[in-house]
Amino acid sequence: MPSRTIKILYFGPLAEITGKSDEHLEIKPGQTVKDLLDHLSNSYNALQDQSFKVAVDKSIVSETNQSIDEAAEIALLPPFSGG
Amino acid sequence: MKKIKSVFVNGPIPPEFIANSIAKHQSKTAIGAHNIFLGQIRADQQNNKEVKAINYTAYEDMANEVMYTIREETFEKFDLSCMHIYHSLGTVYQGEICLFVFVSAPHRKVTFEAIEYLVERIKKEAPIYGKEIFSDESHQWKVNT
16 A cells, blocks of 8 residues: 555644644555654644644544544644633 | 534624524424523633633534534434524624524423533534634633633
């Protein structure tokens, strides 16, 4: 399986840290949510101090060892504050 | 998958919109009780600064799916005739309305329970973000408690 591109979305304070609301990343096969988070923490050191959940294709993941081979869109979601 | 209706409104929710929404139910005569929750922007004082407005952003696609699920589960749980949810995006100034939740039923009791259930779930589960803008133009990200 060749590497492919997925969309990463940043919300709230995380978009301020990364300086963008979304970006496309090239992902090799066999990667997990944790691999992606490690990669992003390297790119944006301040992410390490932030609390957030991860949604893979709009579903919040409970285990970071989940594969992202089938994922199209991954969102980093800090605590919600609607209403 | 069927197209999900968006709950989002740009800017504040006008009182006239709320009045019209109530008026539209006059033809639904099986209804005996309405209950409405309105969220309003509070001029919070923090460190001698006042919240002037909240700027809302959201993961819109996911938020609409979450709202749809909450809506379906609320209909299953309570005997309601209808239900409407609207939330602002963009800037909403202090005193303006940012959330409008409206439930109707034949009898009153379930409307009180359903409205609280709905508002609590929306605040907890919908990926919506409020950036509090202070009078000196500084800001901080709100967190729901």
